[in-house]
Amino acid sequence: MAKAKGYSDPKMEEKLKDRYYYREYSNPDFTKKVHDLARTVNHMCFQCGTCTGSCPSAPRSSYRIRLFMRRNVMGLEDESLTDPDLWLCTTCYCCTDRCPRDIAPTDVIMAMRNIAYQRGIVPVNFLKTVQAIYQSGHGVPNNDVNRAVRVRLGLAKDPPTTHSYPEFLPGIRQIIDHWHVKEKADKIVAEAEKHG
Numbered sequence: 001m002a003k004a005k006g007y008s009d010p011k012m013e014e015k016l017k018d019r020y021y022y023r024e025y026s027n028p029d030f031t032k033k034v035h036d037l038a039r040t041v042n043h044m045c046f047q048c049g050t051c052t053g054s055c056p057s058a059p060r061s062s063y064r065i066r067l068f069m070r071r072n073v074m075g076l077e078d079e080s081l082t083d084p085d086l087w088l089c090t091t092c093y094c095c096t097d098r099c100p101r102d103i104a105p106t107d108v109i110m111a112m113r114n115i116a117y118q119r120g121i122v123p124v125n126f127l128k129t130v131q132a133i134y135q136s137g138h139g140v141p142n143n144d145v146n147r148a149v150r151v152r153l154g155l156a157k158d159p160p161t162t163h164s165y166p167e168f169l170p171g172i173r174q175i176i177d178h179w180h181v182k183e184k185a186d187k188i189v190a191e192a193e194k195h196g
C-alpha cells in the first residue's frame with residue numbers, strides 16, 4: 001500500500017486503499033469478472049486516452065473505449081452492458097498495441113460482451129448474424145447481385161466456403177448448437193420482434 005506522501009487529508013490513506021474508486025452503485029465483482037475473463041490488468045488504466053485516439057470506431061461514432069475502461073474500473077456493470085456502443089468495437093487491437101500501461105482494452109470489451117451475452121443483452125442485429133451463420137455458414141450470405149459481380153470479375157459465382165461445400169454446414173451447426181447460441185438468439189429475436 002503506497003503512502004500518501006505530501007497530503008494532509010487524513011482520509012487520503014483510506015482513499016488510496018480503494019484503488020477501484022467504487023461507488024454505492026458499483027459492482028466490484030464486475031471489475032474482477034472482466035479481469036478474469038480478459039486476463040489483462042484492467043484496473044491499471046490511468047485514463048490517458050491513447051486507446052480512444054487509436055480507435056477507428058471513435059471518429060465515426062459515439063463509441064469511446066476509454067469510457068468503457070473507466071466504467072470497468074469503477075464496477076459500473078449495468079451502465080457498461082446496456083450501452084449499445086459496447087458492440088461498436090471492431091476488435092482491430094490498435095488500442096491494445098498502443099496502451100502505455102500494457103492493458104488490452106480489446107479483451108476488456110470482449111469480456112464485457114461475453115457477460116452481456118450471458119445476461120441476454122445483445123443487439124438484435126448481432127443475433128440475426130448468428131441465425132444467418134446457422135442457416136448458410138455466412139454472417140453475410142452471398143446473393144445474386146454479388147454473384148453477378150463475381151462472374152464479371154472472372155471468379156466462381158460462389159466463394160470456396162459453405163456456399164460451395166454445403167457438406168460442412170452440419171459441422172458449423174454442431175458447434176453453434178453445442179453452446180446453445182442459436183437457441184438463445186432465436187428466443188431474444190422473437191421476443192424483440194413481439195415488442196416491435
Ligand code: SF4
Binds near residue numbers: 102105
Ligand atoms: S490507453 Fe491504456 S491506460 Fe490509456 S486510457 Fe486506454 S486503457 Fe487506459
Ligand code: SF4
Binds near residue numbers: 056089
Ligand atoms: S480494438 Fe476496438 S476499441 Fe480497440 S482500437 Fe480497435 S475498434 Fe477501437
